[in-house]
Amino acid sequence: MSQLVSVLLSGVAYGVPIFLVASGLTLIYGVIGVLNFAHGAFFVLGALLTASLLGGATPSLVMFILAVLAGGLLAGAVGLVTEMTVVRRLYRADHMTMLLATYAVLLSLEGASEVVWGTDSRSQRQPELLAGDVRVAGAAITMYDLVLVVVGIVVAVGLWLLINRTRSGRAVRAIAQDATMAQAIGINAKTVLLLVFGFGSLLAGVAGALMAPNVAISPSLGNAFILQCFAVVIVGGLGSVEGSLVASVLVGIAETAAVAYAPVLTGFTFYILVAVVLVLRPQGLLGNARVRRA
C-alpha cells in the first residue's frame, strides 16, 4: 500500500514538472499550431539566467522568486523577438519549414548561451524554506517537488481558463484555424500571435528557472527534455491543456511503476506509453479528431 502511494506520488512528482516544461509548448503548438523546436532553448535560458543571477548560492525565498521571474521575462522577451523576426514570416508556410526555422532559433540561442555563459554546467540551490522532504502517507517526497506540483497545477488550470474561458482564448483558437478570417472580424491576429508566442516562451523560461535547482544547468540542457515535451503535448491531444497534464502524469506514473515493479522496462515505459496511446487513439488522449478534420 505504502509502495503504491509512493509510486503514485513520485510519479506525479516526476510528471508534473514535465508538464510545467511543456506548458509553453502546449500553448504554442497546441493552440497556434507552431511546432516550436526552440522551446528547449527558452527553457534553458530561464534556467541559466536564474542560476547566474543567484550565483549558485542558497537564496532567500524572495530573491528566488524574483530570479525565477527574471528568467521567465528574459525568455519571454527573447520569444517576442523571435516571433517578430522569424516565426511571423512563416505562419503561412507549412509545418516543416516552421520546424526548420525554430530549429535554427534553437541552435542560435544555444550557441549564444554558450558564448555568454560558457559550456560549463552550473548548479543552483533552492531556498532553504523549500529544501528537505515531507512524508505523505508514508512515502517521501521532496518539498521542492511538492512546490513544482502545485505550480504545475496552477499553470494548468490557469492556461485552461485562459484558452477556454476568455475572449482572447477564443480569439487565439480562431486565429489558429484561420488567421485571415479572424482578422476580417477585427481581431489583431499579429499582436495576439506575438503575445501568445511571448507568453509561451515566458512559461518555458519560468519552467527552466523552477527546474534549475533540480538539474545541472548547461546550454545543452534542453535536449534532455524536449522529446518528452513534444510527446506529452501530442499524446495529450492537440490544443488540450488538460490532455498534456494527464499525459505528463501518466508518463511519470508509468516510469515510477516500472522502477518499482518491472525494472526491465525502466527507460522504455515512456515510449511504450506514447506508442500505445497513439495506436489506440491517434488524435491523442483528449484531442478532438473532428476539430482537426475541418
Next chain:
Amino acid sequence: GSDASGSDSGEITLGVLGPISGAQAQIGQNQVNGAEVAVAQINAKGGINGRSVKLVTQDEGSSPETAAAAIRKLANDGVSLQLGMLSSANCLATAPTLPRLKVVMVDAGCTNDGLTGHDGKDAPHPNFFRVGNADTLMVTSLAKVIAQKFPTVTDYDAFGYNYVTGTSQWKIFQETVKENGVALRTQKETFVALGEQNFKPYVQALASVSGDPKTRGLYLGTYGAGTASFLQQAQDLNLASKYAFIVQPGGYYPVARTLGGRAPEVWNAYDYSYAAFDSEMNDAFVKDFEAKTGKKPVSWSYDAYLAVYAYKAAIEKAGSADYDKVLKALPGIEFDSPAGKLTINAKTHQANTPVVVTHSAGDPNATETVKILETQLVKPED
C-alpha cells in the same frame, strides 16, 4: 604533403582534436587547454630541438564522421602529428584509417580497452598510441581500493547511464571487489538512457530502500552533467546518508566543482587529481594551467598535456618531426610527466599513468569549493 612539421627546421605543428562544441565542449576545451599549457612550457624552454611548437585545434564533433573529417582536414594541412580525441567510437572508427592518411595519433581521451594492446596483446593499430588509462585499469584500481577500505560494505546499488563502457565497468567493478575478498551483493541496478537528466523516480526508489547504511554502497555510473543532476536530485532525500560511500569511475572533480560546495563525498578513480602528485612538473602544470584558465587542471587537461610531452620526447629521439620518423620513435618512448617518467609500451602502444583514486567532497571554503580528502595512487603493474 607533410611539409609543415616534416622539414627539419622551422615550426613544429601539432594538431589537437576534441569536442569543442556541443554537449561535451567543456571536456574538449579542457583537452585543448592542457595541450596549450604544455606547448607554452616547451616553447618557453626553447622548443623541441630548438624548434618552436605550434598547436592547431580542430573540432572532433560528435560523431565518427565529423571526427574522420577533422583528422583529414589536419592531415591535409600537413599536420600529421595529432593528439586528443574523446569519444571511443570516434577513435575506433578512425584508428584504422590513420596509416593511409599518414597520421600519428596520441590519444588523450578515448578509454576503450581495445584501442591499444589489451592484456599484453599487440597494438591493433600501428599509428595509434595512448597516454591515458584504459577503462578496465581504472575500474579495477578503484575496486581494489574500495575493497580494501570498506571490507564490510557488501550491499551495492548501482545507478548509471546505459552505455557499453558504463555497464561493462560496473561488471568489472563487481568482479574485482569480489576477487578482493568482499562478498558483494547487488541490490538495485538501474541503467537509464544516455543524456537523461530527470532522475526523480530512480532517486526516490533508491531512497525508499531501507537497510543499514554501514553495509551499503552506491555505485554511480553516470557522467558529466548527469552526475551533477543526479546528486542534486538526491540531496533533498538525503540519499548520501543511506550509504557508507558513493563510488564513481571517471572524473568527478569537474562535477563537484559544478555543485559549488554541496557535492557529496564520492570515491572516484581517474588519471589525475591536481592534489595527487608531488612533483615539480605537476606544480608547474597546475600553476600554468591556473594562470591560463583560472581553474585547476582536470584529467582531460592532464592527458592532453602528457600527449604533447610524449611527442616532445619522440621528436627529440627521432631528431625530426617527420611523420615516419616520429612514428618509429614513439613505441617504447620514455617521457616526463607530473607522475614521473612514463613509457609508451612498444608492444601495446599504451602508456599507463598511475590511477588516482580520490576521495573528495564539496566544501564551500575549499579551493574551487571541492575538498580533496584523500588521494591514493595505484601504480600499474605492467
Next chain:
Amino acid sequence: MSILRLSDVTASYGLAKALFGVSLTLEQGETVGLLGRNGAGKTTLLKSVIAEPSVTVAGEIAIDDRALRGLPTYRISRHGVAWVPDDRRVFTALSVRENLELAHTKNAPADQLAKVVASVPLVGRLLSRRGYELSGGEQQAVSIARALMSAPRFVLMDEPTEGLAPLIVEQLQESIARLPSEFGVGILLAEQNFAFVAALAQRVAIVSTGRVAWTGSTSELENGSDLIDRYLSAGASQP
C-alpha cells in the same frame, strides 16, 4: 453617410493578374450587385477590399477618403467593413455562439447577438452547435450572421445564397433587404443568383475578365438583354 471607393484597383495572385484597373463606389445604405461569369474576378474584388493576403493589390481603396489599402485586414474590419467569404470559413473549433460573440466589437450595441439571431434565418437554433458540426448551408448562415455582429457600415457578401435552401434564401432576402434601410449598411453583393441580386440591388456592376465591364441600375440590366448575353450567359463570344 460614408462611401467606399475603389479606383483603378489592380489585383494579382503572385504573378498572375486577376483584376485590371477596377473602379467602383458603394455608399452606405446602398446595395450594389456584382455579377459575372465564373472566374471573372468577383471574389478577387472583394478580397482586395478586405486585404486578403493571397492577393496583392495596387490602386486606391478608401472609405471617406481614408485610404484602406496597405492597412492590415483587422484595421479594415475596424473601419466598418465586414466580409462573408465565398468559402464560409466558420471557426470549426468554436461553437456557433462563440463564432458570433468573437465578431462582436465595441462599436456594436450590446444586444447585437439577439438582433442578428432574430434577423438571419437558421442560426437561432444552431447557437450551441460546434463549428465542425454544421452542414454546408448552416455554415453559410453562420458566416452571414457573423459578418453582421460588428454592426458594420459595409458588408462584402460573396455568394451568400450558395448552398441555402429556397425557403432560407427567401428569408435571407428579407433580412438583407432590411439592412440598408434599418441599419444604414452598404452591401457589395457578389452573386450568381440573378433574381436575388435583382430583388436587392439598386445598382449592378458586371465583372468580366478582371474588369468592370458595365455598371448601371438593376432595371437597366433587366431590360438590356444583350448585356446578359455578352457578360453573363454562354451566349456570345468573350471579349
Next chain:
Amino acid sequence: MSLLALHGVHKHYGGPPVVQDVTLAVEPGETVAIIGPNGAGKTTLFSVMAGERLADLGRVELFGKDVTRAGARRLAHAGVARTFQIARFFPSRTVEENVTIALQSTHRRYRRFWAGAPRPDDRVGRAIDATGLTDLRWVLASALSQGNRKNLEIAMALVQQPKLLLLDEPTAGMGMEDLPRTISILKDLRQARPDLAIVITAHDMDVVFALADRVVLLANGRIAIDGKPEEVRDAPQTREIYLGNSYRGGSA
C-alpha cells in the same frame, strides 16, 4: 435489381442521428434528386452512399451486393463517382493532372511505378472541354475560382465513366454560363449511357426539374416524400419546410 439500395440506414455524429431509417432504391438509368432544408442530412446520406462514412445501422447494396462496410475506394472501383458540396480536388496539380488522376485511379495505373509520367488521353481532354475548363487546363487547381472548382470536380467524376454518379450541389455557385452547360452535360451523359444512375442534391429547383425523374424530400434525416418531381413540388409540406413562397414552379 436496383443499382443502389439503402435499407434502413441510420447515421449519427455522436449525437442524435442525422440520417434515420432511410430506405431508398435507385434504378439504372434513373436520376433521383434529394432535396431538403439545410441540415436535413443530404450530405451525410451522400457520404454513406459513397462509402466515405459507414452507416451505423442498416444496409447499403450496390448491384445487389452488400457494400455497407466497403469504403470509398472500393465503391469508386465499383463505379461510384461523387462530387463534394465544398469542392475537393488536388490543389498542387494542374486541372489536367487532376482529371488524369481521377481517370487512372480506377484503372489501377496508379500502381505503375515503373511507367513514365501519366499521359492524359482523349477522355481527359473531353471531360475538360465539356466542363468549360479548356483554357484553364494547365492552371494549378488551387488557382481556380469557386465556380470552376465545381466544374473541375464534375470533370473528374465524368472521366471515371461511373455507373452511379453522386452529385452534391454540383451547380451551387455556378453562373448563367456554367449552369445550363452543366445541366446539358448531364442530360447528354444520360442519353449516351442509359444505364447510368444519378443522385443529385441541389437547392436550385431549375436544376432539379431539368434533371430529376424522381425527387426525395429529406427532412430531419427522414424521407418525408418520395415521388414524381411535380408531386413533391406541389406537396404542401415541401412548400412549408423547404421551398417557401418564392419558388413559383420553374418549369412553368
Next chain:
Amino acid sequence: MRTLKSPAVLLAAKWRTAARPPAAKTPGRAWSSLRPVAEPIIFAAVTSILYFSFDQSLQFVLMTGVVYALLTASLGVLLGWSGIYTFGHAAFFGIGAYTAGLLKDRDMSPLLFLLAGAAVAAVIALVVGLLGARIVAVEFAMMTLIIGQVVYLLTFKIEGLQGDNGIFGIPSGTIGGWDIATEDNLWWYIVAVVAVLLGLLRRIQLSPYGVSLNAVRDDPVKAAAVGLPVRALRLSAFVLSGAVAGVAGVLYAQQQGIVTPSTLSFTFSGQIIIMALFGGLYRFWGAPIGAIVFLLLNNQIFGETSHGTLILGVILLFIVVLMPGGILGVADWIRDRVKVVR
C-alpha cells in the same frame, strides 16, 4: 486549419502559370521521360568534378554528403511526395547501417550488403507502417520518433550491437575483383549506387504511382473518393522510403567502416529533415542538393571555432527566413521572375 496546411498550399502560393493561353502540348513531356536518366548522370558528373577538385578532407565530407543525398531523397518520398511527416527517419538509415555491421564478417559482395540493408529496413518500415496505419499528420511523426528512439535505445540493450562504441571494422569489399576499399574506387562505387537509385526514385516520382502519392498528400478524402487506396499508398511510400534509407545506411557503414547509435538518434532524424528542407522539399533534387551543401557548409563552420552552433544557427535562420523554399525555391523564384520579364 494551419496544422493541416499541406505542402500543396505552399505550392499554390507560388503558382506557376497565370491564366495564360493554353499551350498546344504540356511543356517538356519528351524531356520528362529522359529525366530519370539524364539528371542522375548530371548529378554524378557534377559531384565527381567536385570530388576530384577537393582536398582529402573535403572529399571525405562530399562522399558522406552523397550518401546523405540518397538518405534525404528517401525522406523526400515521405515529406515531399506523400505528405507523410516523420521524425524518425534516421532509424531506417541506422537499421541499414547496423545490418551491414552485423554482416561484416560474411564474405559477400558489397551489393548484397545493399540488398540486405534494403530488405531489413523495408520489413521494419512495413511493420511500423502497419502499426501506425490509422495515425496521420504530426501524430504519425511522433510515432516514428518514438520508434526511432526505441531502436536507438535497443542498440544499448542488445549485446551484439555494442552500444555507444558501435560496430566497427565494416569492410567495403570487392565487386568482381574490383577493390572498392581505396578512396577513389569507393567514391565511384558510392556515386554510382546513389545516382542509380536517385534515377530510380525520380522515375517513380514521375510515374502514375508518384502522382497518386501527391494526390493522397493533397487531399486523402478526395483521393479515396476517386478510388485511390490511400492507406496502401501511404504504406508503400513508407516502405519504399525505408528501403532506400536502408541502402543509404549500408553505404554509410561501408564508407565509414563503423556504425554507431548516433546514426539512428532523433537528433540525426532532425538533421535529415533540416538538410532536405535546406535544399527544398517540394522539388525532387532539393533534398539531395540540400544534403551536400549543408554538409559542406557544416564542415566549414565546425572547424577551429567553438561558436559553430551559433554561426550555423544564424546562417540557417537567414536561409529559412529569406528563402523558405530552400535552395531550389530560390532557383524557382529567379526563374519565375525571368519568365515574367521575357
